[in-house]
Amino acid sequence: MADPTGREAVAAVWRIESARIVGALARYTGDFALAEDLAQEALAEALVNWPREGVPRNPAGWLLTVGRRRAIDGFRRRSALDDRYAALARDLGEGGAPGEGDDVLWDPDQIDDDVLALMFISCHPVLAREARVALTLRVVGGLTSDEIATAFLVPTATVQARITRAKKTLAAAKVPFEAPSAQERTERLGSVLNVVYLIFTEGSSASSGDQLIRFDLAGEAARLARVLSRLMPDEPETHGLLALLELTAARFPARTGPDGEPVLLEDQDRRRWDRSAIGRGRAALARAEAAGRGLGAYGLQAAIAECHAVAASVEETDWDRVVILYEALGRLTPSPVVDLNRAVAVSMASGPAAALPIVDGLAGAKAFAGSHLLPTVRGELLTRLGRPDEARTELERALELCRNERERSVLQRKLARL
Known part of the structure; x- marks a missing residue:
């Protein structure tokens, strides 16, 4: 009798184990693009077999076995009976379908290196930023093209094209499947961290659409950050990023009201903040600080x-x-966005009059071209300074630029109060 939970099991195993499976196949075949295709073929076979025959005792091993045997079939069809084929054949034998004895294929000593290599390849600097994000979510996160497209509100065909182009670019650049050396790892870590941060940022404050928070996307970024901090425990910025994501996500339960409308920081019920996430975030920040190398950009944001x-409240926050x-962050990574956030902090610590010149100095910054952030902050400062006509002009400009429907409702309420 068919097992109705088979498809659910496939989805669950794939989400948890896809990175290890793709990584292992890439190591065995030496071809990253081929490995991803083989893993997808194994997934398709599982979707047919598991509901009918039941979930195997070692689901991940089953998928890996199918992928490796598909690789052998491909080598055979191309008459590529070389050392690689011979080695694979010796490992697997000449059997057809995977059986219950396939546990031997799972090498726990190699898994971490495979996943680490997969993360660094997916975030390789040779790829465009959009391609890095799509490829990471696909091969490391295990998301489908449809899920990625839904998260970023783009057509599925666009996501598929980005992934295909990314694989072709990696092949053309002859990027090997291997964990980078210690020196290269340090140099390229920033690219990996940035991709995870971009995914979380889009999840925590959606740039468009009718939802303020995309919990699945933010949650996937947090999961990737946990994996990375485990794989690279000696790098303080992996812990700094994880701390930032945990501490930011801790406020999610209070950031929206029952109807999904945004709740500003000063109006949030802090009793609803996730204390477990705060504890995890503070522990990760402590690990970053314990390295004794000073906090990096993510660590400072986590602090x-x-x-x-x-x-206990906005008023009791140590704004100084x-x-x-923020001043330390600005020296480490100069950015108009950091300056804008510093201006907000200055307004809380010293008043809006001290902050307005900072904001005015950011006028014309390319980082805010087409963004509602700068006029939103300026409108708020002008409101607090008792200059409602100027504030209204800024907030109307912000409303014109804002693409997220939930944030637009906040701006409309501010305008109504004026």
Whole structure:
């Protein structure tokens, strides 16, 4: 009798184990693009077999076995009976379908290296940013093209094209499947961290659409950050990023009301904040600090998030410390966005009059071209300074630029109050 839970089991195993499966296949075949295709073929076969025959005792081993045997079939069809084929054949034997004895294929000592190599290849600097994000979510996160497209509100065909182009680019650049050396790892870690951060940012504050938070996307980024911190425990910024994501996500339960409308920080019920996430975030931040190498950009942002997490209210937040942390962040990674956030902190620590010149100095910054952020902050400062006509102009401009329907409702309420 067919097992109705088979398809659910396939989805669950794939989400958890896809990175290990693709990584192992890439190591065996030496071809990253081929490995991803083989893994997808194994997934398709599982979707047919598992509901009918039941879930195998070792689901991940089953998928890996199918993928490896598909690789052998491909080598045979191309008459590529070389050393690689011979080695694979010796490992697998000449059997057809995978059986219950396939546990031997899973090499726990190699798994971490495979996943680490997969993350660094998916985030390789040779790829465009959009391609890195799509490929990481596909081969490391295990998301389908449809899921990625839904998360970023783009057509599925666009996501598929990005993934295909990324694989062709990696092949053309002859990027080997291997964990980079210690020196290369340090140099390229920033690219990996940035991709995970971009995924989380889109999830935590959706750039468009009718939802403020895309919990699945933010959750996937947090999962990737946990994997990375485990794979590279000696790199403080992996812990810094994880701390930032945990501490930011801790506020999710209070960031929206029952109808999905955004709730501003000063209006949030802090009793609803996720204390477990705050604890995990503070522990990760402590690990980053314990390295004794100083906090990096993500660690500094996590320290700012910690200031909010431990404060009983907006008024009791240590805004002077937040300003200092933003100043340190600005020296480490100069950015108009950092300056804008510093201006907000300055307005809380010293008043809106002290912050307005900082905001005015950011006018014309390319980072805010087409963005509602700058006029939103300026409108808020002008409101607090008792200049409603100027504030209205800024908030109307922000409303014109904002693409997220939930954030637009906040701007409309601010305008109505004026």
